Amino acid sequence: xxxETRSYDPGSHPxxxxxxxxxxxxxxxxQNLFATPLxxxxxxxxxxxxxxxxxxxxxxxxxxxxWVGDTRDxxxxxxxxxxxxxxxxxxxxxxxxPDEELWRINTAYVLLVAAAIPLFIPGFRWxxxxxxxxxxxxxxxxxxxxVGDAFGLEHVETPLWGGLFLTLVxxxxxxxxxxxxxxxxxLGRRSKMPVVRSICVAFIELWRGVPLITxxxxxxVMFPLFMPxxxxxxxxxxxxxxxxLFSAAYMAEVVRGGLQAxxxxxxxxxxxxxxxxxxxxxxxxxxxxxxxxxxxIVNTFIGLFKDTTLVLIIGLFDFLGMVQLAxxxxxxxxxxxxxxxxxxxxxxxxxxxxxxxxxxLEKKLHTGH
Amino acid sequence: MAVExxxxxxxxxxxxxxxxRYRALFFQVLVLGGVVLLGAYLVGNTMAxxxxxxxxxxxxxxxxxAGFSISQTLVEYSEESSYGRAFLVGLLNTMLVxxxxxxxxxxxxxxxGVARLSRNWLIxxxxxxxxxxxxxxxxxxxxxxxxxxxxxxVPSPKNSHSMFDSFFLNIRGLYSPAPIFEAGFWLxxxxxxxxxxxxxxxxxxxxxxxxxxxxxxxxxWTSLGVLIGLPLLAAIVMGFPLSWNYPELKGFNxxxxxxxxxxxxxxxxxxxxxxxxxxxxxxxxxxxxxxxxQTEAAYSVGLRPGPTLRLVVIPQALRVIIPxxxxxxxxxxxxxxxxxxxxxPDIVLVFAGTVLMQTGQAVEIISITMAVYLTLSLLISxxxxxxNKKMAxxxx
Numbered sequence: 082x083x084x085e086t087r088s089y090d091p092g093s094h095p096x097x098x099x100x101x102x103x104x105x106x107x108x109x110x111x112q113n114l115f116a117t118p119l120x121x122x123x124x125x126x127x128x129x130x131x132x133x134x135x136x137x138x139x140x141x142x143x144x145x146x147x148w149v150g151d152t153r154d155x156x157x158x159x160x161x162x163x164x165x166x167x168x169x170x171x172x173x174x175x176x177x178x179p180d181e182e183l184w185r186i187n188t189a190y191v192l193l194v195a196a197a198i199p200l201f202i203p204g205f206r207w208x209x210x211x212x213x214x215x216x217x218x219x220x221x222x223x224x225x226x227x228v229g230d231a232f233g234l235e236h237v238e239t240p241l242w243g244g245l246f247l248t249l250v251x252x253x254x255x256x257x258x259x260x261x262x263x264x265x266x267x268l269g270r271r272s273k274m275p276v277v278r279s280i281c282v283a284f285i286e287l288w289r290g291v292p293l294i295t296x297x298x299x300x301x302v303m304f305p306l307f308m309p310x311x312x313x314x315x316x317x318x319x320x321x322x323x324x325x326l327f328s329a330a331y332m333a334e335v336v337r338g339g340l341q342a343x344x345x346x347x348x349x350x351x352x353x354x355x356x357x358x359x360x361x362x363x364x365x366x367x368x369x370x371x372x373x374x375x376x377x378i379v380n381t382f383i384g385l386f387k388d389t390t391l392v393l394i395i396g397l398f399d400f401l402g403m404v405q406l407a408x409x410x411x412x413x414x415x416x417x418x419x420x421x422x423x424x425x426x427x428x429x430x431x432x433x434x435x436x437x438x439x440x441x442l443e444k445k446l447h448t449g450h
Numbered sequence: 451m452a453v454e455x456x457x458x459x460x461x462x463x464x465x466x467x468x469x470x471r472y473r474a475l476f477f478q479v480l481v482l483g484g485v486v487l488l489g490a491y492l493v494g495n496t497m498a499x500x501x502x503x504x505x506x507x508x509x510x511x512x513x514x515x516a517g518f519s520i521s522q523t524l525v526e527y528s529e530e531s532s533y534g535r536a537f538l539v540g541l542l543n544t545m546l547v548x549x550x551x552x553x554x555x556x557x558x559x560x561x562x563g564v565a566r567l568s569r570n571w572l573i574x575x576x577x578x579x580x581x582x583x584x585x586x587x588x589x590x591x592x593x594x595x596x597x598x599x600x601x602x603x604v605p606s607p608k609n610s611h612s613m614f615d616s617f618f619l620n621i622r623g624l625y626s627p628a629p630i631f632e633a634g635f636w637l638x639x640x641x642x643x644x645x646x647x648x649x650x651x652x653x654x655x656x657x658x659x660x661x662x663x664x665x666x667x668x669x670x671w672t673s674l675g676v677l678i679g680l681p682l683l684a685a686i687v688m689g690f691p692l693s694w695n696y697p698e699l700k701g702f703n704x705x706x707x708x709x710x711x712x713x714x715x716x717x718x719x720x721x722x723x724x725x726x727x728x729x730x731x732x733x734x735x736x737x738x739x740x741x742x743x744q745t746e747a748a749y750s751v752g753l754r755p756g757p758t759l760r761l762v763v764i765p766q767a768l769r770v771i772i773p774x775x776x777x778x779x780x781x782x783x784x785x786x787x788x789x790x791x792x793x794x795p796d797i798v799l800v801f802a803g804t805v806l807m808q809t810g811q812a813v814e815i816i817s818i819t820m821a822v823y824l825t826l827s828l829l830i831s832x833x834x835x836x837x838n839k840k841m842a843x844x845x846x
Contacts, residue, residue, distance in 0.1 A: 113569070113570065113571035113572075114570060114571060114572060116569065116570075120569070120570050123568070123570055123572075123573050124570060124572050124573070127570075127572045127573055127576055128572070130576070131572075131576070273474070274474050274477065274478050275478075276478040276481060276482050277477070277478055277481050280481065280482075280485060287820075287824070289827075290820075290823060290824040290827040290828070291784070291819075291820045291823045291824060291827075292784035292785065292787040292788075292798075292823060293784075294787040294788065294790060294798055295787065295798065295802065295816065295819050295820050295823065298798070298802050298816060298819075299816045299820070302806065302812040302816065303496075303812050303813060303816055305499070306495070306496045306499045306500065306812060306813065307492045307495055307496055308495060308499075309495050309498075310495075310498065310499065310502065383586075387586075387587075387588040387589070388588070390588040390590045390591060391590060391788070393590075393791070394790060394791055401588065401590060401591055401594070405594070408598070417594075417598045417599045417602075418595075418599045421591060421594060421595045421598075421599055424591060425587045425591055425595070428586065428587055428588055428591065429583065429586045429587055432585075432586035432587070433582065433586045436586065
């Protein structure tokens with residue numbers, strides 16, 4: 082032992098601070114940005130990339146942008162022309178829905194949000210009833226509000242529907258309808274009855290193997306051929322049927338994943354108690370299986386929500402379709418970028434919050450070990 | 451007193467309507483009957499409608515002259531060609547954009563996935579920003595953005611952006627020099643194939659030798675030398691039988707060279723950047739799934755970081771990566787059908803669009819189109835399943 086170690090009594094050695102280069106901002110920067118020569122090069126490169134991208138975008142979108150005015154002359158064309166969005170805002174949100182009837186859409190929005198909020202409050206007691214209302218009562222109310230022609234409401238034809246409103250209608254109908262169909266298909270695919278199983282497998286694999294566009298094409302050109310003479314479906318209804326069948330097949334695969342994850346003992350225990358097939362599924366298996374696959378279901382919803390943009394190819398003007406339409410207006414040529422940025426931001430907010438919510442659920446529901 | 455009790459030898463038989471076997475049979479007959487009835491109803495309606503509208507049926511139309519032109523054809527095609535030929539052109543265009551998309555999406559996705567795991571804070575967060583932005587915006591919107599907002603804003607042919615005076619970007623597309631194969635060019639591909647065969651044999655021999663003696667052979671550098679050297683030698687022997695046809699501005703447009711149409715550029719760009727964001731997440735999940743203990747164990751038996759990655763981490767990560775990667779490839783292939791929205795002549799636009807409009811034979815055309823996508827899906831998944839089996843853990 083040397084003298085230096087002996088000059089302190091045990092326990093009386095003063096605590097020295099850690100070296101300055103390992104703590105605080107300096108330490109963090111050294112560890113996370115400049116740890117090795119390669120890291121230094123990468124950091125410099127990344128900083129240069131950020132410098133190239135971020136300031137011009139901010140300059141364009143905020144500093145040089147024009148916010149006020151009603152005509153294209155209000156735009157200096159040096160930065161973004163948000164006046165364009167301002168002028169077209171109503172169309173982007175509601176399509177060509179008549180002005181004096183817009184309150185109907187807004188009422189439906191408010192009702193939806195008001196009914197959905199309690200679902201997010203932990204410990205709220207009547208969640209089941211609200212769920213039942215949202216799945217059964219709300220669609221009926223919304224249908225009459227949107228279509229009209231009853232209770233003294235004026236009839237609004239579906240070709241007038243458009244914008245974000247149409248996007249939400251297609252996405253929500255697809256989501257609400259695809260879940261039960263998907264559950265039935267998944268049960269069918271796991272069934273021991275060969276005929277039922279093969280029909281379900283064929284149905285699921287057929288829809289999953291083809292792109293949504295061909296499904297929409299099919300529903301718009303082949304559907305009229307399938308119906309007896311004189312029966313004619315609305316274009317929107319045809320698109321909805323296509324979207325529903327398509328997303329049901331994807332939902333079925335997600336639910337099947339959950340069904341497979343339930344241990345066999347659960348099924349056997351339910352059978353041993355003498356439960357019938359539907360009681361076993363409804364009371365024992367499905368509640369566990371669906372809980373397991375909630376993140377997967379949310380991901381399917383996100384995919385479906387993004388896929389609704391495809392309806393513009395068969396001539397429905399959803400959120401993106403409306404921006405395309407506005408871009409062809411002779412008074413407003415040349416503002417494609419602003420339109421796309423706005424719509425992209427809209428979709429991004431919806432999809433990003435849904436995906437964050439699904440991650441949150443995944444953490445919350447993770448009750449395993 | 452003994453009570454005579456009769457013990458039933460066989461268990462009581464349930465009545466027929468409670469017997470699971472008969473129930474299953476009955477239920478299946480019911481379902482099958484329902485499906486058949488529905489099918490018959492739809493087919494009946496369709497036949498009646500087709501007859502009423504005077505639409506021909508059958509596949510005879512494939513022989514008829516098409517009479518329209520297509521902006522990008524990989525095989526010979528003119529307005530006099532048949533609908534069948536147009537179908538082939540569309541199919542090849544779909545496959546072209548899918549292959550280009552898969553190629554770039556894989557490279558970009560792997561780079562971003564690894565960047566996401568980087569210890570460098572800036573790099574990993576830039577990768578996260580890329581992933582979160584790209585995958586939460588609909589693909590169709592991204593295609594529109596690249597096509598209408600970016601590629602429609604490039605200059606006219608007169609003021610093209612040029613690079614080395616041989617690549618030109620303008621509103622008509624991307625022009626590049628076209629190779630002209632002269633006599634004797636055949637030797638170069640032959641040399642390349644010979645090189646590949648040689649490398650495979652060399653790798654097997656080196657592996658066998660290492661397992662026998664423990665001595666290693668620099669396979670990588672030798673292979674690189676063989677693969678570059680042999681074709682180069684062939685080229686020297688034949689006196690460089692390759693020249694380039696440069697695009698030139700004549701009047702209002704470019705003449706000569708090869709042109710990549712802007713629709714293809716926009717579509718391939720959007721498909722690969724969008725799918726790359728999903729592949730990046732898959733790669734990240736795959737690499738984090740290999741526990742750190744594996745790396746530590748590899749270090750402790752004396753492997754250096756390079757071989758650790760190549761021999762220990764990546765083979766295990768690939769097992770997790772391949773199945774979801776397959777479904778991303780399938781998605782990309784199916785998403786290439788969005789081509790119809792920007793008029794890239796893929797199978798949906800050419801066949802389910804133009805040909806359908808001209809002939810009106812919706813049932814045949816939509817069925818063929820769906821069958822094509824189903825077949826392509828099955829091909830890709832068969833290939834990836836084969837690869838997955840090769841990579842999978844061999845268990846007892």
